[in-house]
Amino acid sequence: VGDLIGRGIYGSVRRAVDRKTGDILAVKSILRTKVDENAIKDECDALQVLCGHHPNFPLKLMVYEDSPLLKSEVTHIVTDIYTGGTxxxxxxxxxxxxxxxxxxxxxxxxxxxxxxxxxxxxxxxxxxxxxxxxxxxxxxxxxxxxxxxxxxxxxxxxxxxxxxxxxxxxxxxxxxxxxxxxxxxxxxxxxxxxxxxxxxxxxxx
The missing domain is CATH 1.10.510.10 (Transferase(Phosphotransferase) domain 1)
Structure with missing residues (x-):
């Protein structure tokens, strides 16, 4: 995980590189202590049904959580990254x-x-x-x-x-x-x- 792309009230988005493929990705990290768990689930589930199925939505999707040993309570949503700005x-x-x-x-x-x-x-x-x-x-x-x-x-x-x-x-x-x-x-x-x-x-x- 590398450079910070953006930061909000509930987390941040950083640039990352897939070590296996070399693909550049975006990692959205959400603090579960600040967001309702149902909202995080809805976000992940929505992306799950949309990603890779329509050209105007993200192509790739991975979701993972930090190890309990880290005690960080962070959910990470990984998608492809876009270079054209908003x-x-x-x-x-x-x-x-x-x-x-x-x-x-x-x-x-x-x-x-x-x-x-x-x-x-x-x-x-x-x-x-x-x-x-x-x-x-x-x-x-x-x-x-x-x-x-x-x-x-x-x-x-x-x-x-x-x-x-x-x-x-x-x-x-x-x-x-x-x-x-x-x-x-x-x-x-x-x-x-x-x-x-x-x-x-x-x-x-």
Whole structure:
């Protein structure tokens, strides 16, 4: 495990190298003392059903916990790493998206959410910071990078017409019913994608 990529309230993400293959990976380390165990389980289970089955989700997945001898109570989630930065960084670097690029990204995001929902997974925190570009954006015309949805820390499983409760996610991208703390469905992700796509066109939610 090597350089720190990011740090949050509940843990950190570091760069790592697979000693057998030489592949560069991302390791998300979660402090179990600060996060509900059911939330960690939902995150791991969601990634388990998504990884390797759709181009807009991580390809690889490994989950392990530190040895009890270390007394660290940390769960590590290992996925492939992406070099293109986040969507919010892409906006900062390139400015607002033109209609052609916007349509390609909209198609990727809506297709990914449709696939995710078909497997009963609700992400519940879709925003530019949780969408990464698989590779750097080439200046060549028509060279649109693949988007990758990350950070399933707020994810849960939900049947087609089942409702959820509780305010999770990020304020500016949350559906009205979530903010009002009313029952909501997986459609909350569709609202978030709509706001996200507006940001790509306008620069703000």
């Amino acid at each position: 969507l919010i960084q892409a906006i900062a670097q390139r400015g607002l998206f033109d209609e052609g690029d916007w349509c390609v990204f909209a198609n990727q995001l809506l297709g990914a959410v449709s696939f995710m929902h078909s497997l009963g997974v609700a992400h519940r925190d879709l925003k530019p910071d949780n969408i990464m570009l698989k590779e750097p954006w080439s200046p060549k015309p028509g060279a649109i990078p693949t988007l990758k949805i990350i950070d399933f820390g707020s994810a849960t499983f939900c049947l087609a017409h089942e409702t959820m409760k509780g305010h999770v996610g990020t304020k500016f991208f949350s559906a009205p019913e979530v903010l009002r703390r009313k029952p909501y469905t997986k459609k909350c992700d569709v609202w978030s994608v709509g706001v996200l796509l507006m940001v790509l066109l306008k620069g703000y939610p």
